[in-house]
Amino acid sequence: MTDAVQFDVSRARILLMGLVLGPLMTAAAVLVLVAAVVPTAVPWLAPMSPILWLLYVVAGVAGTAFFGFTTVAWLMLLRGPGPRLVVDAEGFTDTSSAVSSGRTTWDQVVGWHLHHVQRQTNLCIVVQDPQAVLGRMGPVARLLSRSNVKLVGTPVCIGLNNLGGAEAVLPAFEQHYDQWVRENAGTTEV
Structure with a gap:
């Protein structure tokens, strides 16, 4: 019988994804959502039409949820010890x-x-x-x-x-x- 083979996830990649890219993408999605809800807060990004406003809301909500979840998921990989x-x-x-x-x-x-x-x-x-x-x-x-x-x-x-x-x-x-x-x-x- 052969021994088990174990593989670990790269901690450097986890840190990059969980502490840099994930929060940046989440912040970008939140910014788009804020531009739709409070156009005066981000005047350079304010939607110019109702269709664009709807697109901002959908993209902002979906992006915030998705990138927020993935950021938390990446960071949770840091918690658990042992092979992945x-x-x-x-x-x-x-x-x-x-x-x-x-x-x-x-x-x-x-x-x-x-x-x-x-x-x-x-x-x-x-x-x-x-x-x-x-x-x-x-x-x-x-x-x-x-x-x-x-x-x-x-x-x-x-x-x-x-x-x-x-x-x-x-x-x-x-x-x-x-x-x-x-x-x-x-x-x-x-």
Whole structure:
């Protein structure tokens, strides 16, 4: 039996996202909302038409909620000690983001693929029952993970850039999954 492989999230990236980029984007969204609600407070940004006013309100509320949530989520990653992704003989445990799937056992895994969005590489784990995975998530994570199901076919997506990249993580998945298949006389191929 092979040992578990552990991956930590880059603390420098957490600090950048949680203490710099997140608050800046939240402040920008709040500024747009203030410009819509109190145009005299930010005269250079005041909306010039009712449609633009509506766009400001929607963008301001949505941006404040989204970027505020993600800022808090990034900062919460600093609190918890220990690895954020553990791959072992029975499956893997992902706690590397606000939409992490938690524990997934190899018997739930159907396959996986990489998905690239701009500079971010995600390991998308295809599971037998996506609804069961969604059911064990919190409401915000469930909402965001439903988007993953529509985009990549699964709610289990692990951002690899924060964990050392695909070159580090994929061999651990392949080794442990292949070992599980051999030990359980499975015929599932990835």
